Every structure is written in structure tokens, then in C-alpha cells.
Amino acid sequence: MKLRYYTEKEIATLNSNMFVNSIKYKRTIEYDVVFKLWCIMMRLKFPELTGKQIFERAGFDTSILHDNLPYRRIGEWLKNYRRFGINYFLPELEPYHS
Secondary structure, three states: OOOOOOOHHHHHHHHOOOOEEEEEOOOEEEEOHHHHHHHHHHHHHOOOOOHHHHHHHOOOOOOOOOOOHHHHHHHHHHHHHHHHOHHHOOHHHOOOOO
């Protein structure tokens, strides 16, 4: 499997988006929690939209992303949302206990 590394110009473009927290190792995008929840709500409210269209509405330049990336990310977030609920994305709401 071939890894996709982002160039410095692509990293600058991605970092300019308000929903990107950071780019790790020039290949992993860390998204804001608000964006993840917004994507889930967009998928549930507007099922006719594709993952790429949802990312474009959020201001992402999807030409630098892999074609399946938005689809896979939203699918993963939606699966976790349905399984664990909102607490999966906002763990600081729950008190810590062991």
C-alpha cells in the first residue's frame, strides 16, 4: 500500500481551513470535533449529498484529498456516532473514573 504525503503547499492549504487542527507526519489530517459532528448531521439530514460535497461545503479543497477520503471519514464517524453516541466525540463531558 502506497502512503500519500502532502506537499508543503497542500499542508498550508489544509491548515488554512478552520476545521483542521493539525497535519501529523505530513500525511494524517486531524479534524476538529465540531467538524466531525457537523459532517454526521449533514449526512443524516441530507443523505443525497456525497462525502466530497459535504467536505466542499466545509471549505476543503477536495482536489488535494484522495477520492475516497471524505466518504471513508464520514462513514467511520457516523458508525461511531451510532454505536457510542455523542460521548465518543466529546469525552471530556464524562468525569474520569477507574
